[in-house]
Amino acid sequence: MKTKILFWAFVISVCLAAAQKASAASPAELLEKGIYTEETKGDLSAASEIYKQIVDDPNTPRSLAAQAQLRLGTCELKLGNKGKAISVLERLTQEFPDRDQLLALVDNQMPALLDEMVKQIEQNYIQEIDRSELLETAIRAIIGKLDNRGALGFLRTNDMEFLGTNELTDMNITMEQQIAGIGAILKVEDGEVAATPMRHSPAMKVGIKPGDRIVKIDGNDVPKNQLAQTVKAMRGPAGSLVNLTVRRPGMDDLLNFEVTRGVILLESVKGHQYGADDTWDFMLDEARKIAYVRITQIGKKTPNELQSALENLHARGMKAFILDLRGNPGGALAEAIAVADSFVENGTIVTVKNRSEEKVYSAKAENTFSGFPMVVLVDRQTASAAEVIAGCLQDHGRAVVVGERTFGQAIVRSLIPLKTGGALKLPVAAYYRPSGKHVNRYPGATEADEWGIKPDPGYEVTMTDEEVKLLGLARLARESLDPKDAPNALFEDRQLQKALEALR
Secondary structure (H helix, E strand, O other): OHHHHHHHHHHHHHHHHHHHHHHOOOHHHHHHHHHHHHHHHOOHHHHHHHHHHHHHOOOOOHHHHHHHHHHHHHHHHHOOOHHHHHHHHHHHHHHOOOHHHHHHHHHHHHHHHHHHHHHHHHHHOOOOOOHHHHHHHHHHHHHHHHHHHHOOOOOOOOOOEEEOHHHHHHHHHHHHOEEEEOOEEEEEEOOEEEEEEOOOOHHHHHOOOOOEEEEEEOOEEOOOOOHHHHHHHHOOOOOOEEEEEEEOOOOOOOEEEEEEOEEEEOOOEEOOEEOOOOOEEOEEEOOOOEEEEEEOOEOOOHHHHHHHHHHHHHHOOOOEEEEEOOOOOOEOHHHHHHHHHOOOOOOEEEEEEOOOOEEEEEOOOOOOOOOOOEEEEEOOOOOOHHHHHHHHHHHOOOOEEEEOOOOOOOEEEEEEEOOOOOEEEEEEEEEEOOOOOEOOOOOOOOOOOOOOOOOOOOOEOOOOHHHHHHHHHHHHHHHHOOOOOOOOOOOOOHHHHHHHHHHO
16 A cells, blocks of 8 residues: 555656756746737736846846846836836946947848837936937947047048938038028138128128128027027028128117028139129139139039030130139039039049949040140149049149148048938948049048049149138138229238249
8 A cells, every 4th residue: 555655746746847847948948038018918027037047047138138137228228117117228338348249130120229229318308308319329339439430440420420400401501512591601700601602692792791790580580609500590582681780899879680592503613803894714823824713612513514614714715724612622523523524634533442343433535625834733632532633633644743641641531321311321331542542531641641632743842731721811801892992902811923934
């Protein structure tokens, strides 16, 4: 009898052990259960307990532990337990210090985590915040982090950047070269917004003068140091009215102007001064037939503007040509290639190399202006697409380069629109001169390294900061003042004088 009881006791214990073993879920099964409990049943507390069980089990495989820990942090965040959530996620990074391996383990769950974080900030942040503003902040933070990584040897700060809707609008205006507004250049001076009317603009026609301070717009006070806000208020549909109250230096009374906004064409090709017909005169020295053209930026209309100026100069018997690219920040690559092609009959203009291939852009013989000596003026602010032009003309021996070493910005950036609004300016390639030399000034580059466009030997003329400022003021005066009001000579342009010397 005793033997029989012992036998059945043994059988029962074996069965119970087997049952317990069968009921013990594996970490993978627990993770699946936890996800079901969290996402389908919506029981965050129960799901958290399941995830804790997985995390605390020393036998849990590494990948499952990381996934459970990330989900546990998300659950605690949803439950409002921010301290616990932070602790869990910090533990995750401590236990998995290899960032690449950690990312591989939890990559598929990152979108959900980021979405939850955005929701929590949106709902619980100390101040109300717009989701688009929050996403823009996150994007800028990511790009800033990558910019910092660039210091290790490839990108410089702002080589990659996020453009918000306002910045994107401004960039499109620059490329398209037109805007609806009153036609005034605004800048902050001593905290106030000063206006400089553009030639032939609605602002100039009603009598606004350079240096006028904008005090009110449509009866609303203009805040101190608020340039962007003022620019936005001044813009509007062509044909609409805007009322401006201005304070003119030297006068006690305020002046009121009603201005009808118009479509302002932003010229990129300019001469040295205005002629008798109130248009740009591109002939600098009529007796010696030396022409002068300044390109301020490379926009979509630049090649056609240049073509028109060259045809006019050719008809007037041009014998020498100065192309001024000083202060030109660049612009569209395709249009820069077209500008260089205007002076080179054949051969390579520029080579663009991306991660997997390279593309060579070559000159065409049609519509080439040749048979006369050229000088290209450059300075420390000549950059990007403007350097494509200068490098091409120098390498082909088409022009003597005079001035200063250029900026060294030779990264081709593609504009990628984002669903959240705005766009990402992403570096996708680098360009190289016809000689094969690279132009980009990489982080850590020294003066002895190869970058930018250097003036030809004997033609380097470095301006002081004060001279650069005076040059800008002289240009502004020629563009915004009536000829009778503009000074005859504001300062001696030593770089331009060196260009004339090179042509002699």
